[in-house]
Amino acid sequence: MNLAFAQYYRYQGRNDLRRGFIEKALRINNSSIPAILELAVLSAEEGKIADAEKALEKAALISPDGLTLIKKRAEIHYALSFRGFGQSQLEKARHYYRSYIYAAGDDPVALSDLIHIEYLLGHSFEAKKLSDRLADSSYGQRRPILFANIAEANGDITSLVNYLQLACEQRSMPLSCFRFEEVLIHNDQNRSLALHRLNRMKVRIEEAKRRRARNRTDLEDLHLKRAVELNSEDPNLRRQILERFRKDGAFEDYIKLLLQLRQDEPNEHKWNIRLSEALRLKSKYLPYRIGLDESEYRRRSQKILVFDLQPNQTMMQHYREPSLVAYSLSNFI
Numbered sequence: 398m399n400l401a402f403a404q405y406y407r408y409q410g411r412n413d414l415r416r417g418f419i420e421k422a423l424r425i426n427n428s429s430i431p432a433i434l435e436l437a438v439l440s441a442e443e444g445k446i447a448d449a450e451k452a453l454e455k456a457a458l459i460s461p462d463g464l465t466l467i468k469k470r471a472e473i474h475y476a477l478s479f480r481g482f483g484q485s486q487l488e489k490a491r492h493y494y495r496s497y498i499y500a501a502g503d504d505p506v507a508l509s510d511l512i513h514i515e516y517l518l519g520h521s522f523e524a525k526k527l528s529d530r531l532a533d534s535s536y537g538q539r540r541p542i543l544f545a546n547i548a549e550a551n552g553d554i555t556s557l558v559n560y561l562q563l564a565c566e567q568r569s570m571p572l573s574c575f576r577f578e579e580v581l582i583h584n585d586q587n588r589s590l591a592l593h594r595l596n597r598m599k600v601r602i603e604e605a606k607r608r609r610a611r612n613r614t615d616l617e618d619l620h621l622k623r624a625v626e627l628n629s630e631d632p633n634l635r636r637q638i639l640e641r642f643r644k645d646g647a648f649e650d651y652i653k654l655l656l657q658l659r660q661d662e663p664n665e666h667k668w669n670i671r672l673s674e675a676l677r678l679k680s681k682y683l684p685y686r687i688g689l690d691e692s693e694y695r696r697r698s699q700k701i702l703v704f705d706l707q708p709n710q711t712m713m714q715h716y717r718e719p720s721l722v723a724y725s726l727s728n729f730i
Contacts, residue, residue, distance in 0.1 A: 400431055407439075415439060428459050434469055441473045444480055449473060467497045468507060475510055478517075487514050509536045513543055521550035542569050554584050558593060578627055598628040618645075651675060 399422035406415040416439060422432040437452035453470050460466045471493035478486040494511040498504060508531055515524040524547045531537060537544050537560070545560035561577035564570065574597075581594045605620035621638050628634065635658060642651035652675060659668035 399425070400429075400435060403435055412439060412443065430456055430460050433459070434466075437469075437473055438476075441477050442480070444477075446477065446486075449477070464497060464501050467493050467500075468504075471497055471507065471510070475514065478514075484518070487518055490514055491518065503530055505531060505536050509540060509543075512547070513540070516543065516547055516550070521547055525551045525553075538563060538567075541567065542573065554580075558584075558590065562593070578623065582626060594627045598624045598631065598634065601627065602634070618647075648675070 399418045403415045403418040403422070406412070406418065416436075419432055419436050419439065422429055423436070426432070433452050433456045437449045437456070440446075440448035440452060453466070453473065456466055456469075457463075471490050474486045474490035474493060478484075478490060491511065491514045494507055494514065498507055498511065501507075508527060512524050512527045512531070515521075515527060528537070528544055528547055541560040541564040545557055545564060548554075548556035548560060557580060558577075561573065561580055564573040565577045567573075578597055581590050581597060584590065585594060601620045601624035605617045605624070608617040608620060618641070621634075621641060624634055625631075625638055635654065639651065639654050639658070641647075642654060652672070655668055655672045655675065658665070659672065662668065
């Protein structure tokens with residue numbers, strides 16, 4: 398009963414009352430292994446390493462089940478490593494977990510913790526070897542971020558993508574989907590991840606539609622821009638974004654996308670027309686740097702390619718042919 402109350406106050410965060418019930422249980426039975434281990438756990442949580450070690454040593458002298466005690470020691474040192482006691486506790490946890498697994502076999506829980514410890518200690522290759530032993534268990538699905546980190550450390554892009562996709566679907570961490578997309582964008586040189594990028598683009602578009610329905614236009618923009626990053630070659634999506642920029646008055650984004658479309662589709666004269674119309678409406682954005690072939694600029698005005706969206710009048714002083722510049726601008730704008 399005393400240990401039951403101790404467990405209750407553990408979840409309530411009342412370590413003062415919890416310690417009182419543990420000590421009461423030990424006064425009744427000084428050799429109670431559950432009470433001694435509970436005291437070791439409490440001492441570890443409070444950062445009292447010496448007290449935790451003392452309780453564990455006492456349990457080791459009493460316990461007939463050495464394996465259970467070894468596992469408990471590993472778990473306590475593992476927990477201590479997250480409370481500011483760092484590498485020394487990780488090394489001890491690693492020692493006890495390896496001893497336990499060697500004697501008891503591949504316990505998935507212990508093996509999963511050991512994989513994390515090896516990764517935290519910088520032993521990514523060893524972590525990968527251990528993770529292969531968990532291939533048939535569900536622990537890869539329970540800790541996808543960990544296994545994604547191991548895959549990334551070992552340069553295994555396929556596993557990295559698979560685990561990050563799983564983490565994204567599970568919402569394992571707030572930025573897991575963003576990280577998944579970053580991996581897709583930056584590791585698709587041979588277009589082997591094109592299908593993944595297309596699927597994520599569709600998800601982003603659906604999210605944008607939902608945000609639009611809720612009148613959350615700021616988040617709609619975020620999802621649409623991300624969709625373009627994921628699949629910038631999709632012509633329908635780029636036109637959709639372009640129209641959105643126009644309606645929202647996002648002039649600079651509108652101009653930049655028009656310039657990109659004109660560069661990617663040089664035979665589509667409509668991009669020249671829309672660019673000309675846009676610049677006519679915003680006369681303060683005058684181009685100061687003109688990529689112009691002087692012999693052909695009258696016949697091929699589309700060669701005016703580069704515009705600076707932060708106007709700076711002093712930058713125009715380097716021109717020694719003001720009439721030529723004025724003529725080309727007046728005809729273009």
